[in-house]
Amino acid sequence: MPLFNANNPIVKWVDYRLPVFSFADAHLIDYPAPKNLNYWYNFGSIAGIMLVVQIATGIVLAMHYNPSADQAFNSVEHIMREVNYGWLIRYMHANGASMFFIAVYIHIFRGMYYGSYKSPREILWWMGIIILLLMMGSAFMGYVLPWGQMSFWGATVITNLFSALPFIGEHIVTWLWGGFSVDNPTLNRFYSLHYLLPFVICGAVFVHLWALHHRKSNNPTGLDIKGPQDTVPFHPYYTVKDILGIAVFGIFFSVFLFFMPNALGEVDNYIKANPLSTPAHIVPEWYFLPFYAILRSIPHKLMGVIAMGASIMILFVLPWLDTSRVRSATFRPVYKQLFWIFVVTCLVLGVVGANPAEGIWLWIGRIFTFIYFMFFLVLPIVGWFERPRPLPAGIAESVLEKSGGGSSGDEGRAA
Amino acid sequence: MADDGVTRRDFIYVAAVGMGAVGAGLSVWPFVHQMNPSKDVLALSSIEVDVSALEEGQAIKPKWRGKPVFIRRRTKAEVADARNVDVGDLPDPETDQARVTKGRDEWLVVIGVCTHFGCVPIGQAGDFGGWFCPCHGSHYDTSGRIRKGPAPKNLEVPPHKFSADGARITIG
Numbered sequence: 001m002p003l004f005n006a007n008n009p010i011v012k013w014v015d016y017r018l019p020v021f022s023f024a025d026a027h028l029i030d031y032p033a034p035k036n037l038n039y040w041y042n043f044g045s046i047a048g049i050m051l052v053v054q055i056a057t058g059i060v061l062a063m064h065y066n067p068s069a070d071q072a073f074n075s076v077e078h079i080m081r082e083v084n085y086g087w088l089i090r091y092m093h094a095n096g097a098s099m100f101f102i103a104v105y106i107h108i109f110r111g112m113y114y115g116s117y118k119s120p121r122e123i124l125w126w127m128g129i130i131i132l133l134l135m136m137g138s139a140f141m142g143y144v145l146p147w148g149q150m151s152f153w154g155a156t157v158i159t160n161l162f163s164a165l166p167f168i169g170e171h172i173v174t175w176l177w178g179g180f181s182v183d184n185p186t187l188n189r190f191y192s193l194h195y196l197l198p199f200v201i202c203g204a205v206f207v208h209l210w211a212l213h214h215r216k217s218n219n220p221t222g223l224d225i226k227g228p229q230d231t232v233p234f235h236p237y238y239t240v241k242d243i244l245g246i247a248v249f250g251i252f253f254s255v256f257l258f259f260m261p262n263a264l265g266e267v268d269n270y271i272k273a274n275p276l277s278t279p280a281h282i283v284p285e286w287y288f289l290p291f292y293a294i295l296r297s298i299p300h301k302l303m304g305v306i307a308m309g310a311s312i313m314i315l316f317v318l319p320w321l322d323t324s325r326v327r328s329a330t331f332r333p334v335y336k337q338l339f340w341i342f343v344v345t346c347l348v349l350g351v352v353g354a355n356p357a358e359g360i361w362l363w364i365g366r367i368f369t370f371i372y373f374m375f376f377l378v379l380p381i382v383g384w385f386e387r388p389r390p391l392p393a394g395i396a397e398s399v400l401e402k403s404g405g406g407s408s409g410d411e412g413r414a415a
Numbered sequence: 416m417a418d419d420g421v422t423r424r425d426f427i428y429v430a431a432v433g434m435g436a437v438g439a440g441l442s443v444w445p446f447v448h449q450m451n452p453s454k455d456v457l458a459l460s461s462i463e464v465d466v467s468a469l470e471e472g473q474a475i476k477p478k479w480r481g482k483p484v485f486i487r488r489r490t491k492a493e494v495a496d497a498r499n500v501d502v503g504d505l506p507d508p509e510t511d512q513a514r515v516t517k518g519r520d521e522w523l524v525v526i527g528v529c530t531h532f533g534c535v536p537i538g539q540a541g542d543f544g545g546w547f548c549p550c551h552g553s554h555y556d557t558s559g560r561i562r563k564g565p566a567p568k569n570l571e572v573p574p575h576k577f578s579a580d581g582a583r584i585t586i587g
Contacts, residue, residue: 153534157550160533175447179456181481181528189450276476276483276527278534280549296551301531301567358552 027213032231033238034219036399040114041217042245043107048205049246050100055198057093058142065145067191069184072147073272091261097139098264099253101287104132112318113339115327116218122319124211129315131204136288138197141190143285144182148269153282155182155190161295164302181275221398222327223391230395281356289353290346294372296357297365307369314376321376323383326391334386335379342375461587466522474538476527479586483527483535484573485546486584489557494520496544497558507569511558514572524575524584525559531566546570 004011004021015021064083066075079086108128111117117125144155159176163169178185216225225231232238256263264286268279284292294311298304314321322335329336345368352365392398464477466486474487489497497511515523527535527546534550541547542563543556553564560569575586 153550157532157534160531163533174452175450177452178450179452179481183456183481185453185456275481276478276535278536278549282534282550296565299565301565304565356552 027234028239029233029235031213031234032216032225032228033234034217034225034230034395035232035237036219036221036395037217037238037241038220039245040106040110041219042242042249043103043110045242046246046249047100047103047107050096050103051198051201051205053096054093054100055202057089057096058195058198060089061093062195065191067145067188069147069187069273072145072187076146088257091257095253095256095261095264097142098256098285098287099249100135101139103249104135105287108132109343111218112342113329113336114218114220115222115322115324115329117319118322118327119319120215121211121218124208124215125319126316127204127208127211129312131201131208133312134197134201134204138194138201139285139287141194141197144187144190145194146269147187147273149271149273149279150266150269150282152182152273152275153278154284155186157282158284159186161305161308164305166302183275218327219395220328220330221392221395222331223395223398226394283354286350286354289351290349290372291353293349293353293365294369296353297362297369311372314373318376318379321379323380324386324388325383326388331389331391332386333389334382338375338378338382341371345371345375461585463583463585465583467582471521476538477586479526479573484586485523485525485527485538485559485570487523487538489521489523491521493544493557497556497560500556506561507567509558509560509569511560514558514560514569516575516577519577519581522577522584523557523559524572524586525570526573527570529553529566530561530568530570531564536570 006012006015006021006025011021061079064075064079064086066072076090079090081087083089111125111128140154140158144151159173159182162172162176165172174180176186177183178189219225266283266285268282271279283289291308291311295304295308298307324332324335326332329339348364348368349372352361352368355361357365392401460480462477462479464475464484464486466475466488469475469486469488471488472490472493474485476483476485478484494511502508502510512520514525529536529548529550531548531551531553534548536546536548536553536555538546541554543554545557545559545562546555547553548555548564548566551565553566554562555566555570556562558569559572561567573586575584577584
C-alpha cells in the first residue's frame, strides 16, 4: 500500500538528494514486521508517544515556570490558576510522567517474557535500560521543580545517596547541591538538566530503534523471521494497530488526567519547601517505590545504595544470565512461572516502598528483595535443566496452527 | 632513523594528539567546578545566636548554611543519660564530654541533619529521648549520638563557641 508514488518526478528529485522517501519506505511502510505481534507489543509506540507528550507539555510549562527557590512554588500555582489551560498542561505533564513509566514498565516486562533481550538483541536491550535510567533521572529532577515539601525532601534524600560513597561522597553531594544543602543553585541546575535529558532520551531512542530495525522485532514465539511468509508490511498493519493502542491508552491517561489528577501525587507537595521541617512520612513517586523498598531493606547505608543500584544494573547482564536457547516464555514452563513471581515481587516491593520501614513491612521488604535478586541468580540454572515445550516450525506455521486448528493456543500446540 | 620503523613524524603525531587530549581534559575543569558552591554561598558561613532566653529542657533550631542546627539546653537528667552509657557499645563511639564545651555541659549544639540521607530529625522523640528521624527510623540519644536505625554516624557537632557571658553562641 504505497503512500507516495516513487515515479513522481518531485519525489525522485528529492530522494536522489536526501533519501527521505526511501528511508520512510524502508522503516515505516514496507518495513517487514512479524505477523504475529500481539497487543503487548503496542507499548513501545505508546512509550514513544508519551515522550512526545512530555516534551511538548514541558516546553509549554517552561514558558511560565520560574526556577528560583523564592518563586518556583508560586509560579506553579500561577500556572495552575492563571495561565490559560495551564492546569491542563501541567496535569498532562505530571500524570504523563506516570503514564510514560507505566508504558515503559509493561514494555520491559514484555521483553522479559518473550526473551527479547537475547542474542542478537543485547545492545537493543541495553539501550532500553539506558533510556530507563535517563527517564529516572529526568523524572526525579522534574519532581523537584515545583519546590514543594516532597520535592525538597526527595531531592535531599536522593542526592544524599551519594554521601554513602567512602571518602569522596560528601564532596560529590556538595558539588551536586552547589552549596551545603538543597537550595536555589540546586533547583537551577536541576531545571537546566531536566530540560536537557528528554532530548538525550530522544537520542537514545534513536539508537534503540536503529538496533531494533537492524535485527527486526522479536515476536511471541521467539522464533526468527525466516522469510516473507512470516512478516507483514509495517504500514498499514502496525501503523493502524499502534494508533489504536495509543487511542485506548489515551482513554486510560484521560481518566487520571480529568478525574483524579492528583491520585498519583503526594499532598505534601502542595506545601512550599521548608528546609527546617521534614514531613513525617516521605515517599518517592510510585514508579520509584520498588527500588526505594530495596534501599530501605538493607540495614547498612552503603550496602543499601549498592543493592538499589544493582537492582537495575543487573538487567544489563540478563542476556547472559539467561542460558536457555529458547526465547519465549510461552515454551518455557519453569521460566514462565519465575517470570510471574518476578512481576508479583516488583509489585509487592512497590507496596512495601509506600509503607513505613518498620515492623512487618521491613521483613516483607527484606524477603522480597531477596526474591528479586534470586530471580536473576537462578536463571542460569533454569536454562540448564528446564525442558522447553516443542517449538512451532516457524512464525507463519504458529499463526496458521492457531487459526486453522480451531483450538486455541496451548492445547493446540500440546496436541 | 632507527630500523624499528618509528619515524620523527610518528612522534609528532603522538605528541600533537597527546597535547590535544591534555588540553581537552583541562578545559573540562571549569565546567565541573562551576557546580561547586559559589563565593556568596561560601560567604554565609557563620551565624551568632542569642540563647539567653532558653530554659532547661528547651531547644531552638536556627538555620546555618541552609541546614537546621539544634541548640538544646539539656536537663540534668538528660546529661546524666548521655553520660551513663558504655561508649564502646555505641555504633559511632564518642563520649558526651567530647561533644560539648567544658563548663557548658548542659548545652548541646549539633547539625540537625540525619547522617543517613539528610532528613531533619524530630526533637524530644525516639527511644533514647534525643531525636527521631521520620524518614528511615534512626534514633539519636540526648547527646545526638546514633543509637538505633540505619544512620551510620552521630549528628555532627559544628564548630561553635560561647560568648564570655554564655548568652550567645557563634556557629561556624
